[in-house]
Amino acid sequence: MTFDKITGATGAFALTALLAAPALAQDTRVIGVSIPAATHGWAGGMNFHAQEAIDRLEEVYPELDFVLATASDPGKQVNDIEDMVATRDIAALVVLPFESEPLTGPVKAVADSGTWVTVVDRGLAQEGIEDLYVAGDNTGFGRVSGEYMVSALPEGGKIVALRGIPTTIDNERVAGFEAAIEGSGIEIIDMEHGNWNRDDSFTVMQDFLSKHGEIDAVWASDDDMAIGVLAALEQSGRDDVQFVLGGAGMKEMIGRVRDGDTMIPADVTYPPAMIATAIELTAIGLTSTAPVSGTFTIGSVLITQENAEEYYYPDSPF
């Protein structure tokens, strides 16, 4: 198991705690947190919130100890989890699976051994393994985005859409969006994959602008992609595009919504901080009698100028 630089500190802290107070060791219960490494903006934010939640909860619950591991691929995540069980005797596991299929077996083994399992965001391939599922709502994300489009373009209009990396997540979002705009007179005239990447979305948007003479709005579906779209729009100098709707809740974008930027009038959350919810609920489950098992769905919220301030986290890298 390798730890990133933030995690190293936690590990060192845990080790010191163990060495300094061996008498307390049997009273201390360990929560293992296994998440994908910060390979893109959203994951970076998720790493930040995981670390922040752990730092805070270690203060609140002296009887709890946390171990955080970040993995750059599913195989490594499986190793991380096995190491946690073998060497730290974890009482609970909070896992955001890199991919559903490869992680299902290993997480099931952990659950079968009696350890509490909290799954975050991406569900496992088999139902009923986890004790608590903290889920993001991708269909809802698409639906809220679509509903905003309908309200912002009451007369209908022609929009282009950028999709993420071809995955179930992306499919659910697009399906939710399409269902929400159905019958509203809004027509998606083109849709391509921008892979949640600024450079790709810039290129795709440049080509959309060459291809279509009139575009009323853009569903960028992600804040990173919205940045690429905005750069392409600025270059083209076109004024037919009224606004760009991103998503996820990147702080720069929330800042623009708050400041009343007409090109970015709104944003839809898919909060990376859901990992903090999961860790906190798990801690409550271990330390109190309050029941926390079941499914906790984190809805996607529409951010407009009125409520933008509440969703602005200045310290987050995302």
Place this chain on the structure above:
Amino acid sequence: MTATTGTTRRPRPGIDLHVLGPILALLVLVIVGASLNSNFLSAANITNVLSRSAFIGIIAVGMTFVITSGGLDLSVGSMAAFIAGLMILVMNGLLPTMGPGWPLVFVGMLTAIVAGTAAGFVNGFLITSMRIEAFIVTLGTMGIYRSLVTWLADGGTLSLDFGMRAVIRPIYFEGLLGISWPILVFALVAIVGEIVMRRAAFGRHAAAVGSNDQVARYSSVNVNRVRMLTYVFLGILVGVATIMYVPRLGSASSSTGVLWELEAIAAVIIGGTMLKGGFGRVWGTVIGVLILSLIDNILNLTDGVSPYLNGAIQGVIIVLAVILQRERKAEG
């Protein structure tokens, strides 16, 4: 290897597909593009395609020399991301003391060139002096630079200060006489590269080293020096490409420059340079780069092809372009 080089250079009667292959492929793409969408040949679209080709193009010219001399560099994409991150950090860091303006842009450019030179030197040193396989060395540095940029960005995105972005933006979006700077720089790099490959001693030495380094050594070519220089030049060109890249979106993250190394290598091979070394063609590389970006552009401009299949179409065209220029000898 020497024999193959001989065949390549021997003039053949009739149509020589080996030379014409990439040009034909490019022409077919242009015709297909123009017939599918009337905006394909518009000035704006051509500018877009050429400007966005410039990053890979500038790098691919350097890669042509590395491959010609029998080497390989897998680290260029990560290196570009790392240099972009470094450039942004340096400019943001010096902004309070220097203020937004061209002096700071020049400091940023200098950072990119120095970092590129150093990175190329590290690759070259490990390959020539430590005698480690180029594939392994650059696979290692690829991982190192990719992690470093993630670390510098704390997993997120490094963004250039907003005031500075307005100053630096013209480097990508504006130009001279209506031709944008990335296109001009790409053209300049390609022309100089072609001249060096064809006319300068360095180009011949690179081909000689790639063809047979023992023979080159006996012919008093300083093999290690030639190899080292190809990596240093490539590093410098990665720096130049980054100078063009940063002004576009003013940001760098761990997803910057992903797979650029493979695109650059593919462009070099499509252009007729031999992957095993010994023969290089800079103008072919330019054609290869244009082929790759045109495929993307055409797929975006047309309906009817599922975007899921974009990668497959790219793959087929790459393989076809290389089949067109296959050695006839190989069949017998």
